[in-house]
Structures are given as C-alpha cells and as structure tokens.
Amino acid sequence: MCEEAGKWQHLRLLLFSVSISLQLGSGFAADPSSSKDGTKSDSHSNSGASTGVIVLYICLGIAAVISLAIFLxxxxxxxxxxxxxxxxxxxxxxxxELEVELGLRD
Incomplete structure (x- = not known):
C-alpha cells in the first residue's frame, strides 16, 4: 500500500513539474519588445515554435531527473x-560457531 502511495506521489510531482514548466514557457512566449511598438516582426512568428521546443526540453529534463532519482x-x-x-x-x-564452542552441537 505504501508503494502505491509513492507511485501516486511521483505522478503528482511529475504533473506539477510539467504544469510549472508550461507556465514558464508561456511567460517566455510574450515578447515585450514587439508589443511596445505595436508591430510584429518575422522573428516573432518563429518564437512560438522555439517556445514549444524549450518547453519540450524542460519536460524531458524534468522527466530524466525524476527517472534518475527513482533509479538511484x-x-x-x-x-x-x-x-x-x-x-x-x-x-x-x-x-x-558459538553452539559448537559451547559443545551444544558437533
């Protein structure tokens, strides 16, 4: 029963970590420099894809750390x-040896 509770705890920790990383990723997606002048540049259209890759790397890194911790x-x-x-x-x-020394067993 304790092992099952540990599995749920690991799952909750993983989900919490993923949600935090997604929150951080969405915060990186906003580009304050382009919002000031009101125009979008060509590089801003590619930032969504790069943000997705960053979030993916963060999730993979967190999963690797958790897997390593469980393995250890x-x-x-x-x-x-x-x-x-x-x-x-x-x-x-x-x-x-003690029994042999005391003569209780041969």
Whole structure:
C-alpha cells in the first residue's frame, strides 16, 4: 500500500513539474519588445515554435531527473537490503560457531 502511495506521489510531482514548466514557457512566449511598438516582426512568428521546443526540453529534463532519482532510490534500497541480509547471515553464522564452542552441537 505504501508503494502505491509513492507511485501516486511521483505522478503528482511529475504533473506539477510539467504544469510549472508550461507556465514558464508561456511567460517566455510574450515578447515585450514587439508589443511596445505595436508591430510584429518575422522573428516573432518563429518564437512560438522555439517556445514549444524549450518547453519540450524542460519536460524531458524534468522527466530524466525524476527517472534518475527513482533509479538511484531503488538502487540504494537494494544495496541496503543486501547489507541487512548479509548482516543477518553473519549473525546466524556466529550463533553456529558459538553452539559448537559451547559443545551444544558437533
């Protein structure tokens, strides 16, 4: 159940990041220099396409960072689990040696 809640939390974070990047992208689309004189230049017509590309790059970058963070978290959890398993095995090995030393087992 906790894992499912974590997935929803990651999805909410991703959607929040995408919405923020879209808000920033729409803010970059407004060209204050052309709005002052009231005329549109040829370069302004291409700014919509370049803004879309910028938003796409931002979304891809955010998705890559989130994917990397999830991968590193899973890798860390796996390493932690292996360390705990090794510690548990070592604990049982020490108990066996102790039993042999005490003559409880041959």
């Amino acid at each position: 978290l899973k890798l860390w959890k796996k390493k932690k689990r292996e360390e705990q398993h090794a510690r548990l095995l070592k604990l049982f090995e020490e108990d066996d």
